[in-house]
Amino acid sequence: MQPTLVILAAGMASRYGSMKQIQSFGPSGETIMDYSIYDAIRAGFKKVVFIIREDFAENFKSIFEPKLKGKIETDYVFQSLQSFLGNQQVPTERTKPWGTAHAVLCCKETVKEPFAVINADDFYGRDAFQKAYDFLTTDVSEKAQCIIGYQLKKTLSENGSVSRGVCEADENNNLISINERTSIYRNEQGKITYEDETGLHEVSEDSLVSMNFFGFSPAIFPIIEKQFQEFLAENINKPKAEFFIPLVGDNYIKSGLGVIKVIPTDAQWFGVTYKEDAPGVQKSIDTLVQSGEYPNNLMAQ
Template sequence: MGNNEQGPVLVVMAAGLGSRFKGLKQIQPVDDAGHILMDYAVYDGLECGFSEIVFIIRKDFEDRFKEAIGNRISAKCPVTYVYQELTDYPGDIAFPEDRKKPWGTTHALWSAREALRGKSFLTINADDFYGRGAYKAAFDFLDSVKDEDGTHHGCICYDLIKTLSPTGTVSRGICKVDSENNLVRIDERKNIKLEDGKGFFTLDGGETYTEIPEGALASMNLWAFGKGFIDDIEVSFKKRFEEGVAANPLTFEETISDAVQDILTRGAGSVTCLPTDEQWFGMTYVEELDMVKDRLKTLREEGVYVDSKW
């Protein structure tokens, strides 16, 4: 287990509303047995060495979530539930009237602070398929990191162009790395579109688009965080949250990419980029459901997933 005695935790972020999917995509069945995409994620995580799961969900979603997957997983490994709620946030500011939008993925991890403090962990999106090799790379990284303060982190990076959707625009953290695969900068870009085999992003609502360089790497929220990450965001996120809500009370949100960039800017940690050749796919849009089902069926037929083990 290396120097990480407890072993790293697999953190599944499943509190999103799925507005573009037009439903609760987190519990949408993706095979004839009724498994959901998270089943495949947890399967891969357990196969690669993770032995504890933290699910970040909404409280009002708990019963349906446990019925769809939670009870099944808790029979295989320790499971902790954490609730990401709009009214639970850092600071003493008043809750903004008419706020509906979630606070973002940094807030999701802040919500899990009690479950994750002092631990290393891997974050994943509930509606993404990452490929088993990505989990193995993340587990091996976390298991081998030797920094005592837990400020050295990892990011599993994908070829950006392979993560874009022909169905609609997506958000991605675009990574800039140096010659030794250290993450130098990460910029969260929204409304990235795929056109003629190339990626383009806009900063002005679609008035103009900028082409993303070929070979660009993207973060897909597969972050391997050291045990010091939670201590950092407990302090730093509070400040950014208060400033952000004061400026934009109805629209402020912060992604994990934003939090990581803040760490890099402050020199409060380092991040190793771990490129992967695994094929990512996900369910941002309902039109992608059939594609997801077909790909998973192929993987089962190839023996990557064995029903008898699940």
């Protein structure tokens, strides 16, 4: 069964300040998503599912449908605050989405095959898509998932702190733990640190981190749904609590449900966490185009 690419594009873009998912960065108006989809098609993916907010669905479709027609099959899933809440009501103070794992759960009725999950606003590089496709067509199972691991030093922003899931793997590259760190940055001494309620902590530059590029069997959906109910039981009245994919991964392995293979890539990640990141992203894409890695007009190919 051919794997599907799932793109998380329903975020509020609060730190960035605009709909970065549809901003143009390439020489012919390409978005970051266009490059991800192009790399996915080159790797062998035949279908992409966009997770978006229903209130900008028509605008989104008008941008992406014309250029993707005939190149890859498309489908859409809407993430809403009420999804998978059952009889529970959304608290009035809750305005932001429930998080990335909840977004994936919203695909439960749409995605029935192995699938990769990526962020809309991250540039992952061709190598990552090829490795994910290879895993999803050969090694994925109910008891074997994967994560693409990036070197931490290649995933930082010069314009502020970032959130990263820091991975620890065993000698067989199976994930032991994944810890979400929500404030990682390089300090004035050049050391990479993260900040939490207990203070500042240093972390190795070569640590492998999650950039929310996972490969899953569809058997993961009931597992996510069960964990979401547990999350709600503890956090429904905490307006800033989020249900992250790394939390699902960490629980999956610690519960003995299976293994998550850490597949390393040495690709340089870049993305637009902050508006000030945009010029650097555009420069990086221009360099890749000039080197011949991508054509000048991506979707004309």
